[in-house]
Amino acid sequence: MPQQITIMGTGMVGGALDRYFQTQNIKANLYDPPKGLDDVSVLANADVIFIAVPTPYYLDGSGFDESFLRAAIEAIPNSGKTIVLKSTILPGITDRFQEEYPEHRFLFNPEFLTETTVDYDMAHPTRQIVGYTSQSRKDAELVMGLLPRAPFEKVVPAKTAELVKYFGNAFYALKVAYANQMFDLAEKLDLDYDLLKACVETEPMVGKTHLDIFHKGYRGYGGKCLPKDTRAIIQLAESAGIDLSLLKQAEAYNNALCEKQGLNIQWEEGSPKKDL
Numbered sequence: 001m002p003q004q005i006t007i008m009g010t011g012m013v014g015g016a017l018d019r020y021f022q023t024q025n026i027k028a029n030l031y032d033p034p035k036g037l038d039d040v041s042v043l044a045n046a047d048v049i050f051i052a053v054p055t056p057y058y059l060d061g062s063g064f065d066e067s068f069l070r071a072a073i074e075a076i077p078n079s080g081k082t083i084v085l086k087s088t089i090l091p092g093i094t095d096r097f098q099e100e101y102p103e104h105r106f107l108f109n110p111e112f113l114t115e116t117t118v119d120y121d122m123a124h125p126t127r128q129i130v131g132y133t134s135q136s137r138k139d140a141e142l143v144m145g146l147l148p149r150a151p152f153e154k155v156v157p158a159k160t161a162e163l164v165k166y167f168g169n170a171f172y173a174l175k176v177a178y179a180n181q182m183f184d185l186a187e188k189l190d191l192d193y194d195l196l197k198a199c200v201e202t203e204p205m206v207g208k209t210h211l212d213i214f215h216k217g218y219r220g221y222g223g224k225c226l227p228k229d230t231r232a233i234i235q236l237a238e239s240a241g242i243d244l245s246l247l248k249q250a251e252a253y254n255n256a257l258c259e260k261q262g263l264n265i266q267w268e269e270g271s272p273k274k275d276l
């Protein structure tokens with residue numbers, strides 16, 4: 001009998017996953033109470049539940065917020081589910097949820113889509129990574145089989161999969177900050193940055209992405225993910241006593257750059273109100 005699938009959280013990520021399943025003639029049920037999708041039977045009847053709810057970072061001192069995820073897990077009325085976390089979460093959280101909710105089996109599957117090319121990215125991933133816990137190793141292949149195929153497919157411990165996502169997003173933030181500083185230098189030297197960029201980006205070791213200086217009309221990194229994910233991984237490193245000073249410098253530079261443009265966009269986009 002085919003697996004019954006439910007998606008909790010039907011925003012950018014969950015919505016794209018649902019549309020992907022539709023292209024495969026797989027009917028996923030949806031659960032998203034803020035959008036009026038609140039039929040608990042779709043949770044009760046599910047075999048596999050994907051969760052793609054917000055994981056904001058709040059600057060009021062409370063930091064990384066896993067409460068949306070926790071609310072989603074606790075809404076599931078019965079036990080024995082394969083739960084695939086797609087929300088971006090700090091390394092260690094999947095294992096911790098596994099311990100706290102032993103009645104389910106947890107996996108983590110990072111999503112790498114970009115907001116401007118959501119459906120294409122969902123359907124054509126460059127890699128598909130499924131992270132497992134001590135209780136969910138056997139479920140990993142099953143879930144990999146439900147997901148879009150990728151040239152690189154790997155089942156890894158959940159903590160590794162969790163850090164893969166931050167490794168990427170923090171690097172993109174660093175790259176945007178670096179490109180902005182190079183832009184300033186180019187301007188000072190009376191150079192055309194676009195010409196410079198065109199010459200540099202053809203080198204695969206540099207790569208084409210995150211070298212644009214203007215994004216949605218402003219300089220610096222912003223949007224829903226890079227600011228919150230950069231801040232969250234800095235928070236984790238600090239609590240672990242690890243020096244992420246390059247990233248901290250990029251963040252301070254980016255904050256100052258945004259401030260100079262009169263922008264306070266940094267965190268709000270990635271931090272929905274807690275009473276969502």
Ligand SMILES: NC(=O)c1ccc[n+]([C@@H]2O[C@H](COP(=O)([O-])OP(=O)(O)OC[C@H]3O[C@@H](n4cnc5c(N)ncnc54)[C@H](O)[C@@H]3O)[C@@H](O)[C@H]2O)c1
Binds near residue numbers: 055071072112113
């Ligand atoms: N947007 C991106 O490009 C992107 C890319 C990769 C990863 N992510 C990560 O994926 C996660 C979701 O991001 P998003 O952009 O899809 O968020 P989103 O705000 O677009 O969607 C989140 C959805 O979750 C719903 N929701 C909130 N609480 C819920 C609950 N208890 N039960 C069910 N649904 C609930 C909301 O109503 C909303 O529809 C975040 O952790 C984000 O960091 C986002």
